[in-house]
Amino acid sequence: MxxxxxxxxxxxxxxxxxxxxxxxxxxxxxxxxxxxxxxxxxxxxxxxxxxxxxxxxxxxxxxxxxxxxxxxxxxxxxxxxxxxxxxxxxxxxxxxxxxxxxxxxxxxxxxxxxxxxxxxxxxxSLYALDEWGLTYRRIAPGYEVFSKMGLYQRDLSCFDEYPIIENTQVPGMCVNCHSARQTDPSQFVFHVRGDHGATMFQTDGQREWLKASNDQLGGSMVYPYWHPSGQYCAFSTNQTRQGFHVAPNERIEVFDLSSDVFVYHPATHEIIKDSLLSTKDWSENSPVFSPDGKTLYYMTCKQQDYPMHYKDEKYNLCKIAFDPETGRYGEQVDTIFNAVAMGKSLTWPRPSYDGKYILFTLMDYGYFSIWHEESNQWLLDLQTGEVRELKEINSERADSYHNWNINSHWIVFTSRRDDGLYSRLYLASVDEQGRFSKPFLLPQRHPKEYYEESIFSFNVPDFTKSKVEFNAYEAGREIVSDKRIGTKVSSPAK
Structure with missing residues (x-):
């Protein structure tokens, strides 16, 4: 013994x-x-x-x-x-x-x-990721001139990164505003700026290149968000300008001389407008569909005299009904979160796919939050109407653009908390009570070396359930060809 x-x-x-x-x-x-x-x-x-x-x-x-x-x-x-x-x-x-x-x-x-x-x-966590990886834009944090940039995707199970399309495909090109339908890249869209501007739609590997702007819209199709059915895609059209601060802690300001919201029907190349979403004295922006596809959320602010009164540009969160069977809007607009009453501005609303929440960014003014140090993440509970600051994931520097994974238990967002200069990607989990875990920086094989030597910021991140299949070589040739499909504007009767 x-x-x-x-x-x-x-x-x-x-x-x-x-x-x-x-x-x-x-x-x-x-x-x-x-x-x-x-x-x-x-x-x-x-x-x-x-x-x-x-x-x-x-x-x-x-x-x-x-x-x-x-x-x-x-x-x-x-x-x-x-x-x-x-x-x-x-x-x-x-x-x-x-x-x-x-x-x-x-x-x-x-x-x-x-x-x-x-x-x-x-x-x-007990919650599965249920996604293959992430998509994002990677760009040097310049203002008027950009170097190498593009759209990329990352396998979250390892460290492999793949370009979707880079501006080396077409000199002088800038790509932005990419979106997949509920993280499914079989339906994928992004916008091309530059001499060969276009809006690209890819469905099951088939690409269409739309004219970058429509005279009846007064601008381009930006900030896309797919309807859950895949039959529609919401956009805003923005007359965007930028200005530069002289204050040491402020760098760049983005504002819109005008902006409107509309829904696009890819099958008919039809832009569905409504007078409630295209008003003279208000700027409507950044539309997103509810998970059931019956509500269109968007942000709106009173039009200001820019650039003189740029700090008065403050957005609220609104909604309007949408009927996917007829492609018609409801007859009234409701404000569901009044940020202006708090002296604040709301931006980047993103509904969770389970229909419980809307995640958004709150800041002092404007909507281009990535250069606003005070920008933080907030959560609206759609069942109770409760709104709270997500102190468990926020930092003292800009916490901004975000998206949900398909099971609504993980988010990805950008933050400058690391060094105040570069926006990097952070992930956090969400439990059944809407509590968020401590965020963690996107893992890299050699993290210190990678992040210290990188000259790029990450932005507009989203989850993707599979690798985006995209022929960048053929796409480059198609962009340069300038062959574009026209769109038509309609305003359906109520």
């Missing part, structure tokens, strides 16, 4: 040694969490996410030793210059610990001496 007890104690002792200090000799215990980049301490992740590789923020360390233990079993151990996990091993560990936790033990060696920090945990 005594011999068995000795063996058991030896086994436990060996396990503890392996779990806490494997490959580490006589570490000094430090009563603080490790200083790592990115900050993954206490975040919640989906099973399918790429490894949470990280670096020490101390440039003088000689080595890092990391042990990850699953609350439901499994362990990873590595030692090197950074935490660089094997993708297959990582996914085996997250799958084994779905609904549990991963505990990280981090040691660093400096001047030959190991230090062991307090453990931290990462929760592995």
């Amino acid at each position: 005594r011999k068995k007890t000795v063996y058991w104690l030896l086994a436990v002792g060996c396990w503890l040694l392996a779990a806490c200090t494997s490959g580490v000799e006589n570490p000094i215990k430090v009563d603080s969490l490790p200083a790592i980049y990115p900050d993954y301490v206490g975040v919640t992740i989906p099973v399918e996410i790429a490894p949470l590789n990280f670096n020490s923020t101390d440039p003088e360390i000689d080595a890092m030793d990391v042990v990850v233990r699953g609350s439901k079993g499994g362990e990873l151990h590595l030692q090197g210059d950074e935490a660089d996990f094997d993708i297959t091993d990582w996914h085996e560990l997250t799958q084994q610990n779905k609904g549990g936790e991963l505990t990280f033990t981090v040691c660093t060696r400096k001047n030959g001496q190991w230090q062991q920090y307090k453990d931290f945990t990462v929760s592995v």
Whole structure:
């Protein structure tokens, strides 16, 4: 009996040694969490996410030793210059610990001496990601001249990134405003600016290039959002201008001399307008459909004298009924969130696909939130009417453009919280009560190197349930050809 007890104690002792200090000799215990980049301490992740590789923020360390233990079993151990996990091993560990936790033990060696920090945990969510990856635009944060930029997609289970289309396809081209139907890229749209302007629609691999502007609209088709049926796509048409601040903490301001909202019917190339959505004294903008397709949400503000009174440009959230059977709008507009009464402006409304919420950005004025440090994320509960600031995911710098995944348990959004200059992508989970987890930075294979050396900002992110199949070479030839399909405008009777 005594011999068995000795063996058991030896086994436990060996396990503890392996779990806490494997490959580490006589570490000094430090009563603080490790200083790592990115900050993954206490975040919640989906099973399918790429490894949470990280670096020490101390440039003088000689080595890092990391042990990850699953609350439901499994362990990873590595030692090197950074935490660089094997993708297959990582996914085996997250799958084994779905609904549990991963505990990280981090040691660093400096001047030959190991230090062991307090453990931290990462929760592995029960909610599946249900998406292949992300799409986004990547662009240098310039103002009037842009260098290499384009639309890209990223496999969220690993670190692979693929271009959808880049401006190297057509010199001087800018691409923006991309959107898929409820994260399904079989129906995909984006806008092309420049000498060969167009609005591209792709359905099941077949592309159409629409004229970039329609004289009856007075502008182009921008800020698209698909109807859940795929039979319609909502747009706004904007006469956009930009100005530049002289204040050190403010850089650029975007405002519209005018803007209207409409719905486009791809099958007939028909633009469906309505006088309620195209008013003289108000700017309607950024339309989105409800998940059942029977409501069109959009933001609107009183038209101002620009650029003199740009700080008076403040938007509310409105809605109007929409009948997908007839393509007709309702007879009245309702304001469902009055941001102006708070002295604020609302932008980028995005309904969750389960119909529970609308996620939006709130700022002091305007709608182009990416350069507004005060911009934050807010949530409207459509069942109770309650509106609250999402303090659990907001930062002191610009938190902006966002989208939901298809099961409405994950969001992706842009934030400048990292350095105040570049907008980067963060993900967070949402539980059944509408509570959000601590956001985490989009993982990269070598995160410190990647983000320090990148000169690009990420914006307009969205989830995609599969890889976007797009022939960029053929698309480039089609753009240069200037062969375009015209659109027609109609105003259906009530």
